Amino acid sequence: MKPHLSGMIPPVVSPLTAEHRPDTGAVERLAAHVVGGGATGVFVLGSCGEGPTLEPDVATAITRAYVDAVAGSVPVLAGIGEASTERAVRAAMEHEQAGVDVLVVMAPMYFNTETDDAVVRHVTAIAEATRLPLVVYNIPHLTHHPITPRALREVAAIDAVVALKESSGDWDTYSALAETARSTGLQVFQGAEALIARSLASGADGAVPGIANVVPGLAAELVRAGLAGDTVLAADLQRRLDDVCALYRSGFWLSSLKSALAELGITGPTAGRALAPLDGDGLSEVRRVLTVAGLIGAPA
Template identity: 35%
Template sequence: MTPTPHLHGIIPPVVTPLTPDYQIDEAALRRVIQHLLAGGVHGLFLLGSTSEVVFMDAPQRREVLRIAVDEVAGRVPLLAGVIDPTTDRVIGHARDAQAAGVDGLVVTAPFYARTSQAEIIEHFRAIRHAVPLPIMAYDIPVCVHVKLERATLKALRAEGLIEGLKDSSGDDTNFRLLAVECQDDPDFRLFTGSELMVDTAFQVGAHGCVPGLGNVDPAGYVALYDAARAGDWTAARSIQERLIRLFAVALQGTPRTSGGASGVGGFKTAMTLLGLIPHHHMHRPNLPLNAEETGRVAAILREGALL
């Protein structure tokens, strides 16, 4: 098992391909994983937001983990999102993930019901005590409607309940302040969930990135990480700006679809055009991109020399 404190680099949240009847497409998922590994990624995040985790029941989640653990065969660390509204459900998913053989867990604050910061700490404490796997906290207030405050993260870290943070809050000021606060704790892993501010995040101390767009162009994000590690910020900025232009694939479904469906749908549509997956639909009720929107995604891929 690879300890979570050594996580670094590009760890994409793996898209989950579906069959026409909304089941896990095993052959396509294996191709996606092969594509990501060939791109040089440093780990994989299964069952995250880009994976459509909240739309999956427990058997589907177990199926994703079974396929991924088998396909990766220990080549890179695997993190599993164990995302659900209640502590006991999360513990159930965490036990399934542990049994599947993943290296760590990714946990959000509870959602739907309103939760205090004290209750969030108790949530993480109960999960960590029930399942002895490293935990990466996941701050995504746009989905769970509560923020993991810096004081809460500090308390979780002090108690040994978390090993790092995936920050998808979009709050760059808070991320910068957190990076400063964590300078005396070099083993605490800071990851940005932003596709568009990665070079900046690396400059202020991030250890890695969890980019949904990395499903489409994993090698591009690995090149950005390598440039940042080398201190070549001119190259990093150039690569980042190319990826910003490519990110337009995630914007083509709106306003007809929701932002989330446009984003994941854009990634899936691009991956269909690249021959990685056969179908670009998502779990219901999310609407897939239509023919006109798909044409715009194809044009973006051609402009980015991917198609």
Template identity: 30%
Template sequence: MFQPKGVIPALVTPMDQNGNLLEGALRRVIDYTIEGGVHGVFVLGSTGEIYGLDHEQKKRVLEITVDQTAGRVPIYAGASEITTRDCIKTARLAQEVGGISAVSVLTPYFVTPNQEELKAHYKAIADSTNLPIILYGNDDKTNVSIAPATCAALADVENIIAIKDSSGDMTKMAEYIRLTKGKEFSVLAGRDTLIFGNLCYGGTGAIASTGNIVPSIVAGIYDAYVAGEVEKSLELQYQLAPLRIAFGLGTFPVVMKEALRLVGIDVGVTLSPVQEMTKENREKLIEVLKTLNVYQIK
């Protein structure tokens, strides 16, 4: 079974003012991140504004990603919808396009299923596709938590192979790792400040939105760790932290798109109602990017 590992950037979806896909910009982001040394690419995630894309746009993002990646790294795709039915529809779309290594499914949002309902939800999605499934918990965004015991139970489903944990709760992530030890199951950090911590506890990497902007630094945390260069890995984690924290300078996910523009890749706008960053906060972001030696716009 496929094993998710390494650093996989959750890519933005470039769009113009009218919400049209900027295909050339998406290809540039894919090349930029792969050339930066990442170990996979992830599209149609929350950073990719899946919630604002229609069916044809989702399909086109998948097609472009498969074409541009050209087998260089594994491709992960989001299938994060509110209902089980719609998650299945998007997962099947990824399977139909082909070339996708695994599908990530966020817990439902707006509705708040209990743990038994979550188990049934994920089992139904897993049964609907031949693709490997990655559970995805982001407690702050959805107000739904995947309990460690629920994760351990779902890890016994043949094609549920991993969890991405964006809770920011190190104890919870450690419990995911402990309770699935010995199973063919991976635990990925979804909070970019905890990649090093994930690896120390026995996790296998991260799905990290900062990888859009500084792919070599983020990938370096993993590469240094697996090479036994633990101090270097920790130092790179320290370097990365201010950028991840700077994501709070604007409404999600506008800071990622603005940061990409500031490193030389124009990925257009964030879907309304999200507005541009304030001038003051943009200047703060610029200072962080200068510290990381990636600021390009003069």
């Protein structure tokens, strides 16, 4: 049976120890934080979850930890971001064995071949390798392979494909893909925080905002207001969410996000070794944003 996904599904970070190993205790705390805040699912191993860059054993351990932590209370979605279809098929089977409920499939990331047919072959092969439903994930600034309306229409005919997650951050791109998705019976999720209220007003089924790691309650309230058609409340909540998103400007966005979670005592700040940690000014800015949002107290 195809799941009915809707609401606010945070792309959770992958908590790591200082030695870059899985921090399962932090997984439990973050899962409780977002589910308690109103998340209707959790999405592991996306961009926020560093899925395309983690060591395979670390990715598997974190995925299993999230599956265990939510214990069936909400669906667990797992990202597949690989350079090749062969690696993606392997990852799909591993995710299924780990107990996830839905796979979120990005375009292949390395060879710049003819985009549409490559995407169709890629999604088809993954669908044939697993019994799990699939969400098609457009994030062209990272994959360098845009999923076009033509490709989406073709893969929508695959029975396993149930939804679109669109994270280009470009309204025209989103609109074209969302229209195609709705016309083919797929659900639609907005991945760009700044476009959540606008997308819900135009018929989106939900959102997948990274900032919900920090403020799940605010993000969930925004999505609920948008789905209920309360555009005035949604606009106000969008402005409040945008204010919290200012913490991304403190340095590299993922380092900023993990540093904010560390300030809240939920996870540590460790990210991939290639990602620059925040400097003193950046950390001060994260603290300022969290203080203004009422999430931590003002310094004495």
